[in-house]
Amino acid sequence: MSTVDTLPGVEFLGNATPFVGRIQEIITVIRLFDDFELREIEMLARYMRCYRAAPGVEVIREGESGDFMLLVLDGGVEVVKQDARGLPQVIATVGPGKTLGEMSMIDGEPRFSSCVALGTLEFALLDRASLSHFIADEPRLGAKLLIELLMLLNQRLRSVSGQLMTCREMRHPRIRY
């Protein structure tokens, strides 16, 4: 069981199979699972569990260990990170179809930021153990999921690297004579 199971304000909704329709509906707006067929989503859904969280619940807490990723099904999430002074900064707000927490699911390192439910939040959860079973049971489909995750992280890495370049240039504008 994942740590969300013991969080106050979080309700377990069962495995993700009944949510396959909803998952397929929202994947039209995201890259992850882009080229998954309905049958493949159904197979993956057997390895995921669904939850409902009350408004304000911190489903992921910065600095804690965590072994799962979330797929937002309904509602929104505020992504918050402490700055160098320990003050919380909202770094993103995400809605249905977005995934959260992939980094820690993959590498087991502490959470980079916190995720707080904005209003009632429904999400599907995939943890590392389930991912391992999925890959062992369905290696070809597992590889497809891993490639989708690579595409996602890649996209973020390109975006963040670009922002870092811009930020550094603005800090140290080069004087050209």
Place this chain on the structure above:
Amino acid sequence: MSTVDTLPGVEFLGNATPFVGRIQEIITVIRLFDDFELREIEMLARYMRCYRAAPGVEVIREGESGDFMLLVLDGGVEVVKQDARGLPQVIATVGPGKTLGEMSMIDGEPRFSSCVALGTLEFALLDRASLSHFIADEPRLGAKLLIELLMLLNQRLRSVSGQLMTCREMRHPRIRY
């Protein structure tokens, strides 16, 4: 064939099988392939090709499309990116055991930066078509390689995101009363 095959100053050394020993030697210092056994590296090496590049050869060019990643076997590489003014900035220097170009191999987007040989450079190359064949032929081992790539991108994403946070805080220091 990859674009490196047609680059002046680049010599094709054959498939990577004869380099398995060298690859195993250098992987002790890197995370990628960390938990690959010799037999598994041998299997992967069949899908890779090796090259030698003369000093100064730009084996990867920023902005170009590219479908391969490199594993540096011998020598060093300067990673260069143009800033907003079009001036080349050295953003990293890497040596044996480091991989380059994974992002474009995965997503097919233009190269984020250029890679220039510092001295004579030997590298093993894996392109997208070979990766696909490897995954199709050896799905379990393919999944293992994809997880290693995920770990690597993850690590970079954490590092670059942390640097971006710091950079932004330095640009906009918050005044506390």
